[in-house]
Amino acid sequence: MIRLRLDIAYDGTDFSGWATQPGLRTVQGEIEAALARLLRAPEGELRLTVGGRTDAGVHARGQVAHLDVSAEQFERWGASQRRGSGSGSQTGVDAAAGDDSVRLMARRLNGVLHRAASDIAIHSVAPAPAGFDARFSALRRRYEYRLRPENARRDPLTARFTAEVPRALDLGVMQRVSEDLLGLQDFTTFCKAREGATAVRELLAFEWRETEDGAYAARIEADAFCHSMVRALVGSVVAVGHGRLSSGELVELRDARERTSRFTVMPAHGLSLEEIGYPEDAELAARAEQTRARRDPLDD
CATH class of the missing domain: 3.30.70.580 (Pseudouridine synthase I, catalytic domain, N-terminal subdomain)
Known part of the structure; x- marks a missing residue:
């Protein structure tokens, strides 16, 4: 084959x-x-x-x-x-x-x-090179989430790809709290639980920018994501951006490792998978073997 x-x-x-x-x-x-x-x-x-x-x-x-x-x-x-x-x-x-x-x-x-x-x-x-597996050889995935706050001019041409947030948002606060979430963490708070699976992931980047059309775009990168994790992370940061949560409360929710109703999971249409990164060809098979090994839970 x-x-x-x-x-x-x-x-x-x-x-x-x-x-x-x-x-x-x-x-x-x-x-x-x-x-x-x-x-x-x-x-x-x-x-x-x-x-x-x-x-x-x-x-x-x-x-x-x-x-x-x-x-x-x-x-x-x-x-x-x-x-x-x-x-x-x-x-x-x-x-x-x-x-x-x-x-x-x-x-x-x-x-x-x-x-x-x-x-x-x-x-x-x-x-494909020898040892390549699209899923297990991946080193990282990068997503972009686009949203438009209430004070931004609406653009019908990008509406299919941009979530509307009917509140004013503080982009600087959102950037600072996003940085607090980086690193190797248990992201159970932001994931739909799957029996026998772990939510331990390494969040590599979480950065915000204002786009030319006035939307806010988040760049989110991790070694892997669990179900609904990106949209939940964005929803939690949006909650801080409009004052529903403080940055300290968000970190506490993350460390509690329990699903919560304190923030809303964002709509799907604002999210796009932008890139999947792979190692050099000689390292593909070893990376796939490493990824297949189940991650251990983090210690409290």
């Missing part, structure tokens, strides 16, 4: 999230259906593994997935291949594949998608 890396973007407005769900329109479902048509494969044979599962309504500019195909399917897709001595890629396929072949693979998949899912764009398709 030949492993391919796909770089993907989508407008999440009309999707019920990334993951395939019976009877619902999802990003994974649309791409896998397009792949089945393109490669003449039985339904369900071609399965994508994604780097960051997004919820219903969440967008992406920098999504990454991998796909395993047979040599025959790879050839049918239109990419060139070269049987080698086994050095470099595990598959013996030329990992570079040639710029023209890579562009052709993305163009052909986009052509099929355009008819049923024009709100998805495939930026690139290329053979």
Whole structure:
């Protein structure tokens, strides 16, 4: 089998999230259906593994997935291949594949998608390096959350991607309290609990800026995120920004490691997955093995 890396973007407005769900329109479902048509494969044979599962309504500019195909399917897709001595890629396929072949693979998949899912764009398709796993090899994920406070001029052209907050917000206060949340922490307060899972994550960046159209945008980066964590973090900082919480109270809520109604989880449509970062090729397999190991809870 030949492993391919796909770089993907989508407008999440009309999707019920990334993951395939019976009877619902999802990003994974649309791409896998397009792949089945393109490669003449039985339904369900071609399965994508994604780097960051997004919820219903969440967008992406920098999504990454991998796909395993047979040599025959790879050839049918239109990419060139070269049987080698086994050095470099595990598959013996030329990992570079040639710029023209890579562009052709993305163009052909986009052509099929355009008819049923024009709100998805495939930026690139290329053979993955040995050891690559879109999910487990990742070092970090970066999201952006856009919101517009009540004193900002409304922009209908960005409304699908920007949450409206009907309150005045202090951007300086929001930046300071965001910095207090950085580091290796147990983020149970900001996550929907999943049995047997831990909410220990390392929050690497949480920065705010004012955009050219007057919105506020948060850049949030971590080694990984648990379910609803980004939108909950933003909601908690917004609560401080309009005075519902103090910065000290927010830190206390974080350290309590319990879900709370003291702040609101923000709407999905303001959120976009911007980038997934990976290590150098030689370190991909080791990173995947490290990530698969379950994190231990933090000591009190």
